[in-house]
Amino acid sequence: MPDITTRQLSDKVIGRLTLYRRALREIDPTEQGTIFSHDLAKRVGVSSAQLRRDLMPVGYEGSPNRGYDVQKLLASLSGFLDGARDRNCLVVGVGNLGKALMAYFTTRNPNVRIVGAIEADPKLIGRIINGCRIYGLDELEAVVLQAEVTVAALAVPREAAQDVANRLVHAGVKGLLNFAPVHLDLPGGAYVENVDLTRSLEVVACFANQYSEEGRR
Amino acid sequence: MPDITTRQLSDKVIGRLTLYRRALREIDPTEQGTIFSHDLAKRVGVSSAQLRRDLMPVGYEGSPNRGYDVQKLLASLSGFLDGARDRNCLVVGVGNLGKALMAYFTTRNPNVRIVGAIEADPKLIGRIINGCRIYGLDELEAVVLQAEVTVAALAVPREAAQDVANRLVHAGVKGLLNFAPVHLDLPGGAYVENVDLTRSLEVVACFANQYSEEGRR
DNA sequence: AGGTGTGAAGGGTTTCACAGCC
DNA sequence: GGCTGTGAAACCCTTCACACCT
Numbered sequence A, B: 001m002p003d004i005t006t007r008q009l010s011d012k013v014i015g016r017l018t019l020y021r022r023a024l025r026e027i028d029p030t031e032q033g034t035i036f037s038h039d040l041a042k043r044v045g046v047s048s049a050q051l052r053r054d055l056m057p058v059g060y061e062g063s064p065n066r067g068y069d070v071q072k073l074l075a076s077l078s079g080f081l082d083g084a085r086d087r088n089c090l091v092v093g094v095g096n097l098g099k100a101l102m103a104y105f106t107t108r109n110p111n112v113r114i115v116g117a118i119e120a121d122p123k124l125i126g127r128i129i130n131g132c133r134i135y136g137l138d139e140l141e142a143v144v145l146q147a148e149v150t151v152a153a154l155a156v157p158r159e160a161a162q163d164v165a166n167r168l169v170h171a172g173v174k175g176l177l178n179f180a181p182v183h184l185d186l187p188g189g190a191y192v193e194n195v196d197l198t199r200s201l202e203v204v205a206c207f208a209n210q211y212s213e214e215g216r217r
Numbered sequence C: 001a002g003g004t005g006t007g008a009a010g011g012g013t014t015t016c017a018c019a020g021c022c
Numbered sequence D: 001g002g003c004t005g006t007g008a009a010a011c012c013c014t015t016c017a018c019a020c021c022t
Helices: A011-025 A039-044 A048-058 A070-082 A096-110 A137-146 A158-171 A199-215 B011-027 B035-044 B048-058 B070-082 B096-108 B138-145 B160-173 B195-215
Strands: A089-093 A113-119 A132-134 A148-154 A175-178 A189-192 B089-091 B115-117 B132-136 B149-154 B175-178 B192-193
Touching: A011 A039, A011 A048, A011 A070, A011 B195, A039 A048, A039 B096, A048 A070, A070 B195, A089 A096, A089 A158, A089 B149, A096 A113, A096 A148, A096 B096, A096 B195, A113 A137, A132 A137, A137 A158, A148 A158, A148 B195, A158 B011, A175 B195, A189 B195, A199 B070, A199 B096, A199 B149, A199 B175, A199 B192, B011 B035, B011 B048, B011 B070, B035 B048, B048 B070, B070 B195, B089 B096, B089 B160, B096 B115, B096 B149, B115 B138, B132 B138, B138 B160, B149 B160, B160 B175
Parallel strands: A089 A113, A089 A148, A113 A132, A148 A175, A175 A189, B089 B115, B089 B149, B115 B132, B149 B175, B175 B192
Antiparallel strands: none
16 A cells, blocks of 8 residues: 555645634535535635645545535545544643643544543542543553553643653653643654744734834834 | 834744743853853754844844853843833633633733733623633723733634624734634734644644554554 | 646745854 | 854745646
């Protein structure tokens, strides 16, 4: 099997593919069975050329003058994005942000399953929040192994992040969504995406300043 | 005054500049008064060439064989990033995520001031959470005006996001940090940065799958 | 006519590599 | 020698534009 498919795709493309999937899911198939690239593109906020190019590696082709079959494109996208195995995710760190993530992901996202959370504070261990059981920090490796966790959302304090990340990857986690405002140094073999809230807010504030200046002229 | 400075800088560069600033703040100046580009770059997770290039528009120059003066570089960065006016921010939507953001930003970030929160649910209005007063949705325009809000973090349900965004921008907000999983269509004159948690998690899961496949060979 | 898929062009970002300096 | 600043190259991503299809 050649399998040139999912290899060497940038995170940007994959990110947009997930957006296309989400937009398609919001279409009632009894009402609209087919969609044009410019229509779907507009809903997501990209150009139609970009959408068509993004779809190339997925392998599904639309038909000229008819567009894409909504259901078939959805199926192709899911096959492409989800791959063969389960995507079990652990939330690590049950502070304000960790709790919000547990609520957010358990209610909204059917593509990745939250199997539990890890927390150092003994007062929280054993409790169930948002349908998620909370395990102790020393159970980390065992939980990853037993629940076949491949993905983790890191919402621990900055000082602890590198340590916990090391343990997660060593235990077999292959993907990290890191909310701690530090650069994680990890041995290859794991993918890290950083969500840096302070950084994002500061970027917005910086541009807001510029726009304000413009307005004053 | 020419003011070629902050114009036409990409969000990527500005984002990294905020990271450099943060990393510099963690250095004790009595212990280390000067730093090399490769050292600072390593702490942030970028190449030294990139760091040096990013600093070009800031205008501060290091000296060969000595590196950068930590305090002076910090001052230059702050002058460059913060601009002239205040950066007052409103959190809009006090659900799980909104509350987490209030806690996160009020404790961690001295560069942007959180002046309050907006929420539709009458049960929450008037209460104070994390030191933030919660205002009603119908007070939005008044609060933006009175508190000179230029930045907002949007954590409202998907369905409400476009509407609320329109109102915010119309009231004078120049920058939006949007957590709602929709593409916002806004009239020019405002900057939008999207933080799409589900998308980020799915990207991580997708790559995690690939890394798992590799491991099986 | 009005779609799609895609080679080729264009634009932006990162890295290379080296002159200049201490 | 070993650093910085920066032109030039390399690389990646997006857009253009057009052949092809129905």
